[in-house]
Amino acid sequence: MKNVSGYAAVVLVLGAVPLLATSVGGEKYDAGRRLYANKCQFCHGIRGDGKGPAAEALLGHPVDFTDAAFWKGDVTKKIYETITHGKQMMPAFDLKSDDITAITRYISHTFKKAPQHDK
Amino acid sequence: MIGRQRRQVFLLLTVLASLELAVSTTVQAVPSFARQTNLPCNACHTVFPELTPFGRMFKLGGYVMSKSAKAYEFPPPLAGMLQASHTSAKGLTSGVAPFDSANRATDRLALPQQVSIFFGGRIYDKVGAFVQGTYDGASNHSFLDMTDIRYADNTLLWNKTMIYGLTLNNSPTVQDVWNSTPAWGFPFASSTVATTPTAATKLDGALAQQVGGIGAYVFWNNLVYLEGTVYRTTRSGISKLLAAGTPTEEVVDGAAPYWRLALEHRWKNHFFMFGTYGMQADIFPSGEWSGLTDRFTDVAFDAQYQFMGTIEPEHPQIHMQMGGEHKAKTGHHIITAHATWIHEKQDWKASVLLGGAANRSNSLRSLRMNLNYYYRSHVGDIGGSIGYFSTTGTTDQLLYAAAPLDGSRTGSPDSSGYVLEADYRPWEKTKMSLQYVIYNRFNGGHADYDGYGRSAADNRTLYALVVVMW
Numbered sequence: 001m002k003n004v005s006g007y008a009a010v011v012l013v014l015g016a017v018p019l020l021a022t023s024v025g026g027e028k029y030d031a032g033r034r035l036y037a038n039k040c041q042f043c044h045g046i047r048g049d050g051k052g053p054a055a056e057a058l059l060g061h062p063v064d065f066t067d068a069a070f071w072k073g074d075v076t077k078k079i080y081e082t083i084t085h086g087k088q089m090m091p092a093f094d095l096k097s098d099d100i101t102a103i104t105r106y107i108s109h110t111f112k113k114a115p116q117h118d119k
Numbered sequence: 120m121i122g123r124q125r126r127q128v129f130l131l132l133t134v135l136a137s138l139e140l141a142v143s144t145t146v147q148a149v150p151s152f153a154r155q156t157n158l159p160c161n162a163c164h165t166v167f168p169e170l171t172p173f174g175r176m177f178k179l180g181g182y183v184m185s186k187s188a189k190a191y192e193f194p195p196p197l198a199g200m201l202q203a204s205h206t207s208a209k210g211l212t213s214g215v216a217p218f219d220s221a222n223r224a225t226d227r228l229a230l231p232q233q234v235s236i237f238f239g240g241r242i243y244d245k246v247g248a249f250v251q252g253t254y255d256g257a258s259n260h261s262f263l264d265m266t267d268i269r270y271a272d273n274t275l276l277w278n279k280t281m282i283y284g285l286t287l288n289n290s291p292t293v294q295d296v297w298n299s300t301p302a303w304g305f306p307f308a309s310s311t312v313a314t315t316p317t318a319a320t321k322l323d324g325a326l327a328q329q330v331g332g333i334g335a336y337v338f339w340n341n342l343v344y345l346e347g348t349v350y351r352t353t354r355s356g357i358s359k360l361l362a363a364g365t366p367t368e369e370v371v372d373g374a375a376p377y378w379r380l381a382l383e384h385r386w387k388n389h390f391f392m393f394g395t396y397g398m399q400a401d402i403f404p405s406g407e408w409s410g411l412t413d414r415f416t417d418v419a420f421d422a423q424y425q426f427m428g429t430i431e432p433e434h435p436q437i438h439m440q441m442g443g444e445h446k447a448k449t450g451h452h453i454i455t456a457h458a459t460w461i462h463e464k465q466d467w468k469a470s471v472l473l474g475g476a477a478n479r480s481n482s483l484r485s486l487r488m489n490l491n492y493y494y495r496s497h498v499g500d501i502g503g504s505i506g507y508f509s510t511t512g513t514t515d516q517l518l519y520a521a522a523p524l525d526g527s528r529t530g531s532p533d534s535s536g537y538v539l540e541a542d543y544r545p546w547e548k549t550k551m552s553l554q555y556v557i558y559n560r561f562n563g564g565h566a567d568y569d570g571y572g573r574s575a576a577d578n579r580t581l582y583a584l585v586v587v588m589w
Contacts, residue, residue, distance in 0.1 A: 035188065038244075042180055046275055053273045053280040054180070056341040056385055059170035059427060059450070088171075091157035093186045 033034025048111030065111035151196035181271030182247030196240025262364030278341035289361035318532030331358025373398035411469035483512035521570030528570035531563025
């Protein structure tokens with residue numbers, strides 16, 4: 001019985017971890033994740049590397065969010081303008097500013113790699 | 120009376136769809152998929168209805184790709200299509216007024232040949248549909264035409280992308296994304312009043328709107344497509360809804376399995392596909408829905424090659440501005456080649472007893488090949504196609520009996536010939552085609568093929584078509 005209670009406590013603690021992570025990540029992160037999955041993932045891929053299922057069918061390459069070159073300059077403005085006006089094969093989307101901010105936060109937190117420092 | 124009511128309902132729906140589109144605030148007054156995605160028609164079509172590689176992905180993705188953040192589309196994704204045509208062939212009549220139901224089945228002028236309303240796009244979240252309701256001018260009736268309702272999503276499997284989904288549809292191969300299979304194969308439109316060969320395999324349109332099926336599919340690593348679908352008759356049950364307006368003449372007994380395997384590969388801007396598909400169906404003899412059945416086993420192979428133009432992926436010279444509209448361009452030169460070969464094994468165990476077939480066992484083989492070329496110019500898309508078709512099979516004096524026009528004097532199902540077609544698409548939503556069909560052999564013969572003095576050459580058909588979509 002004591003063992004059962006112990007296992008139950010472990011399960012409860014482990015089960016709470018995703019909930020805590022969600023609250024730490026914030027609602028905007030979750031909203032961004034959902035929007036990315038629905039609007040971006042088909043071309044940009046689950047890993048954000050520009051290799052979604054539809055990427056192979058395009059004549060131009062979808063942007064690779066894991067590439068450090070993408071994160072140079074005013075990325076927030078770049079993402080906002082691309083989503084609202086479209087670019088190359090990518091059409092314009094009817095998304096609100098909050099939605100675009102949420103997507104930007106999600107791809108920034110998920111796909112942007114930490115800068116490499118020389119030792 | 121019922122026909123008139125149906126027509127009035129159909130016209131009302133057409134008016135409502137037009138109003139819905141007229142008040143739409145979207146920039147591009149193009150059919151619903153384009154409005155939903157904010158992409159031009161040529162992102163998904165070479166020249167409609169032929170699909171580009173991206174069009175295939177959009178369809179496999181469940182028709183749900185959308186510019187909107189909402190989980191549904193508002194206004195609903197409706198679109199319309201009007202086809203008007205003129206057919207020149209021996210024996211046709213002329214002089215019937217538009218929408219006059221008398222004598223339409225042999226009238227040269229088909230105005231309209233067809234009017235369709237589409238629900239094309241997202242229903243909710245990951246569920247989307249292509250549903251076509253059609254008024255057919257020649258037969259003067261309205262019916263639920265091509266229907267494909269999907270759920271789709273994507274994930275990673277063995278570290279590679281994978282699209283997976285479910286399809287609910289009413290015609291074997293309507294769910295397919297390569298234009299080498301019959302439902303969306305070349306010729307993409309043809310005359311509804313011209314005489315055509317009698318024999319066709321079950322997969323080649325005979326079961327359209329006669330069955331309803333649900334299937335599952337995966338497309339892994341942009342390489343392997345695998346699908347399994349089970350069809351049932353639309354004569355009864357829930358699948359009856361999928362054949363609204365169409366009488367069930369081919370009554371399938373039990374479940375009819377359909378399978379599909381295709382391999383696709385891209386090399387630069389060249390897309391290759393090689394595949395196989397097939398179906399087995401037990402079908403009651405004509406007019407029966409109990410007792411013994413005939414069995415049809417279709418096994419097919421198909422291939423497609425598509426060249427999507429000269430734009431190199433590394434240097435995408437894709438213009439955002441073309442004609443004042445946001446457009447994504449493919450290359451100027453587009454070439455597509457299709458081929459499919461279907462072998463049908465027929466076991467007439469029921470029809471032989473009823474006197475409908477002379478042989479217990481027959482076979483039927485059909486081959487279709489075509490080459491399409493389109494050039495995207497400043498004055499619209501210009502293109503042409505050449506196609507070859509051939510049907511051969513076992514001679515059967517009862518199945519293919521002598522009869523005026525569409526019979527066979529020899530009892531042979533053999534037919535072959537060529538299709539030549541020129542296409543012009545001056546605007547995104549308008550297409551004009553001129554098609555010439557030449558028969559070398561028709562229902563088993565050249566001269567006097569029907570036993571009543573008609574020759575294969577008499578069935579040569581010149582067909583002019585205008586398609587307008589909105």
